[in-house]
Amino acid sequence: MPLNRAIVGFAGSDLPLILIRKEFMMSQPASPLSHDHPAVPVRAQLATEPLGLFGSLKAARSNLLNILPEIAVRQPMVSGRTGLRWHMVMDPGAIRQMLLTKVEDYPKSKATKNILRPAIGDSLFIAEGAHWRWQRRAAAPVFSHRNIANLTPTMAAAADRAADRIAAAGPRAVDLLEEMVATTFDVISEVTFSGDGSFDSDGVHRAIDAYIAEAGKISLLDMLGVPDWVPRPGRMMSGHAVGGMKKVADAAIEARRQRGSKGLPDLLDLLLAGEDPETKKRMNTAELRDNLLTFIVAGHETTALTLAWALYLCAFDQQVQSKARAEIANICGNAPITGAHVAQLAYLRQIVEETLRLYPPAGIISRTAQKADRLCAREIRPGDTVMIPIYALGRHHQLWNNPDSFDPDRFADRKSIDRYAYLPFGDGPRICIGANFAIQEAVIILATLLRRFQFEEVSGRPPKPVMILTLRPEGGVWLTAKPLRSKTPAALT
Numbered sequence: 004m005p006l007n008r009a010i011v012g013f014a015g016s017d018l019p020l021i022l023i024r025k026e027f028m029m030s031q032p033a034s035p036l037s038h039d040h041p042a043v044p045v046r047a048q049l050a051t052e053p054l055g056l057f058g059s060l061k062a063a064r065s066n067l068l069n070i071l072p073e074i075a076v077r078q079p080m081v082s083g084r085t086g087l088r089w090h091m092v093m094d095p096g097a098i099r100q101m102l103l104t105k106v107e108d109y110p111k112s113k114a115t116k117n118i119l120r121p122a123i124g125d126s127l128f129i130a131e132g133a134h135w136r137w138q139r140r141a142a143a144p145v146f147s148h149r150n151i152a153n154l155t156p157t158m159a160a161a162a163d164r165a166a167d168r169i170a171a172a173g174p175r176a177v178d179l180l181e182e183m184v185a186t187t188f189d190v191i192s193e194v195t196f197s198g199d200g201s202f203d204s205d206g207v208h209r210a211i212d213a214y215i216a217e218a219g220k221i222s223l224l225d226m227l228g229v230p231d232w233v234p235r236p237g238r239m240m241s242g243h244a245v246g247g248m249k250k251v252a253d254a255a256i257e258a259r260r261q262r263g264s265k266g267l268p269d270l271l272d273l274l275l276a277g278e279d280p281e282t283k284k285r286m287n288t289a290e291l292r293d294n295l296l297t298f299i300v301a302g303h304e305t306t307a308l309t310l311a312w313a314l315y316l317c318a319f320d321q322q323v324q325s326k327a328r329a330e331i332a333n334i335c336g337n338a339p340i341t342g343a344h345v346a347q348l349a350y351l352r353q354i355v356e357e358t359l360r361l362y363p364p365a366g367i368i369s370r371t372a373q374k375a376d377r378l379c380a381r382e383i384r385p386g387d388t389v390m391i392p393i394y395a396l397g398r399h400h401q402l403w404n405n406p407d408s409f410d411p412d413r414f415a416d417r418k419s420i421d422r423y424a425y426l427p428f429g430d431g432p433r434i435c436i437g438a439n440f441a442i443q444e445a446v447i448i449l450a451t452l453l454r455r456f457q458f459e460e461v462s463g464r465p466p467k468p469v470m471i472l473t474l475r476p477e478g479g480v481w482l483t484a485k486p487l488r489s490k491t492p493a494a495l496t
């Protein structure tokens with residue numbers, strides 16, 4: 004079927020308005036479909052009719068996925084106007100243009116920067132141009148293959164602690180989302196400020212979570228295009244917690260400068276030693292702190308969500324869970340999980356990749372166009388918001404077979420997948436710097452938990468995909484964890 008270039012206006016618009024063809028207006032039942040179709044895991048209910056300005060604003064505050072129209076999983080591009088002109092791009096060629104060939108013309112959107120700048124300053128995540136480039140060059144060695152491999156024991160130890168906590172819950176259902184957030188925070192605080200007894204990691208964790216909860220709610224004022232200097236109440240509320248968090252981080256950096264590195268270098272040691280290979284510039288305390296907080300903010304919740312969704316999917320499909328457990332037994336036996344194992348746990352990696360297709364933590368990324376351009380033969384004007392809805396891309400009917408079903412075997416032959424059809428980590432020069440870190444961490448934690456427990460769904464408590472800043476399972480991921488062995492092999496040695 005040729006791709007239909009529909010343009011959809013979701014509110015008063017100077018763009019051609021509402022051309023939703025009837026066949027695209029059919030709503031999708033949640034699951035299961037019918038006796039002829041396999042059941043599919045939970046998915047978001049996409050909009051089947053224009054929301055209007057207030058409907059869009061309401062959706063944006065409660066669940067951003069609700070602003071995605073159903074045709075976004077069938078069409079290459081959807082455009083409209085809600086205060087500002089916007090486009091959603093699902094066409095791999097057009098996405099390549101935005102993220103790679105014309106990356107300078109599509110910087111991160113103002114809304115993204117407004118939300119994150121109070122917490123992470125002008126760090127690697129939101130800086131542009133030369134200021135971004137030198138920080139990326141200085142931080143790149145921190146995420147080298149060797150440095151990430153060195154973190155394996157820290158990740159495995161945090162995974163064992165998580166397994167012990169889950170075991171302590173006994174036969175009661177456990178919220179795996181909460182457990183995974185605690186576990187990935189444990190990892191990231193250990194690998195950023197390891198061994199600094201004075202570092203108040205609980206305080207930083209509380210401040211970050213409060214910030215994500217408050218400031219992450221897409222501001223009504225941003226959506227309406229109100230200028231940046233108008234204060235945003237939600238962001239001011241969390242300002243106090245953020246100020247405290249920055250002080251804690253600055254003190255930890257100063258303490259490390261005084262005492263120097265001990266043993267294997269952690270992320271802070273590596274960043275302290277890092278310099279831009281071209282300009283030889285090094286980061287000052289504020290730049291180090293903003294980047295470390297960026298790693299914490301960008302790195303812990305995203306990986307926790309991946310793990311929580313992966314465990315939900317393994318409980319949803321017991322055959323996949325058994326196959327994964329067989330692989331772990333075959334590759335790792337009873338030994339503690341090592342970096343060498345991670346490289347061989349191919350099926351576990353496929354589960355993680357398929358989880359990221361169905362529930363990408365960064366469900367929508369967005370850019371503000373700087374120049375007049377054309378995407379999918381459609382006019383882009385300077386100032387237009389151009390979104391890449393990663394969630395819709397991963398479930399696009401033109402790009403995937405049975406897009407809503409869970410099938411890790413899709414990733415058995417990675418070469419068969421169009422690079423720009425699968426973008427949980429973005430692409431081009433702004434691709435996630437922590438992608439390998441996240442995959443390694445997810446594989447280690449998943450392997451540790453699956454060899455110790457059999458996870459089962461709790462009836463009547465399915466997670467609901469909701470996107471505020473990230474795509475989260477609302478209400479948590481409640482599963483029962485049936486013990487398969489009393490202790491992890493690491494703890495037995």
Ligand code: HEM
Binds near residue numbers: 298434
């Ligand atoms: C499963 C886990 C993760 C997911 C799904 C994820 C996703 C993403 C995505 C989609 C982007 C690009 C955003 C855009 O282009 O607008 C990004 C950028 C970034 N991520 Fe991740 N991320 C994850 C884990 C991590 C980890 C573990 C770290 C660090 C420890 C990290 C640090 C960053 C940074 C610093 C950037 C900005 C890079 C730049 O602009 O040069 N992320 N991430």
